[in-house]
Amino acid sequence: NAGVTQTPKFQVLKTGQSMTLQCAQDMNHNSMYWYRQDPGMGLRLIYYSASEGTTDKGEVPNGYNVSRLNKREFSLRLESAAPSQTSVYFCASSAGQHLTGELFFGEGSRLTVL
Amino acid sequence: GNSVTQMEGPVTLSEEAFLTINCTYTATGYPSLFWYVQYPGEGLQLLLKATKADDKGSNKGFEATYRKETTSFHLEKGSVQVSDSAVYFCALMTTDSWGKLQFGAGTQVVVTP
Numbered sequence: 001n002a003g004v005t006q007t008p009k010f011q012v013l014k015t016g017q018s019m020t021l022q023c024a025q026d027m028n029h030n031s032m033y034w035y036r037q038d039p040g041m042g043l044r045l046i047y048y049s050a051s052e053g054t055t056d057k058g059e060v061p062n063g064y065n066v067s068r069l070n071k072r073e074f075s076l077r078l079e080s081a082a083p084s085q086t087s088v089y090f091c092a093s094s095a096g097q098h099l100t101g102e103l104f105f106g107e108g109s110r111l112t113v114l
Numbered sequence: 115g116n117s118v119t120q121m122e123g124p125v126t127l128s129e130e131a132f133l134t135i136n137c138t139y140t141a142t143g144y145p146s147l148f149w150y151v152q153y154p155g156e157g158l159q160l161l162l163k164a165t166k167a168d169d170k171g172s173n174k175g176f177e178a179t180y181r182k183e184t185t186s187f188h189l190e191k192g193s194v195q196v197s198d199s200a201v202y203f204c205a206l207m208t209t210d211s212w213g214k215l216q217f218g219a220g221t222q223v224v225v226t227p
Contacts, residue, residue: 042217101207105157
């Protein structure tokens, strides 16, 4: 059982470069999320998708865009990377907004912006 | 707005010691409360949860009780093992948050043999 799969696991970018983080889940979940994890700040929500076809901003959306490609896939794009976006990014999924609160996380993508 | 405050780490313990990680919250209404755990190199996974006041969540020897009067959800384990070394996150979800979790900063726990 793959669960939530993120790619790439590691990436180094130069300031101004663009990239897309890919995420796919095989649990038939309705909702998907992108969080970033920074030391001392826990996880902060970047964007989420409550269901296929919808996306909404979270706590820290600036500098990011997302696409809910289909029910399985939810990608995060950095159009012009900045050093402040150096972080570990986690994709997560859940059954839906009326859920139990259980999110299933991928293993994370460590991004360094020089 | 909603917020979660956890005790700072790292917390270093010897094997078989008692563990407590404090968590307090601020939220409107009646949130559900969670503890997530992140083992080295992995994503977070749900450890336990409580959805209403006085509920006790438990799993893998860990327990936490939802205390509305003190707005707290402290995590405890009576006898830790080296394998419990991880980062622990307290989190809350309100009924109007559309399934989104608000996380605390995390507390690193290191258990030595």
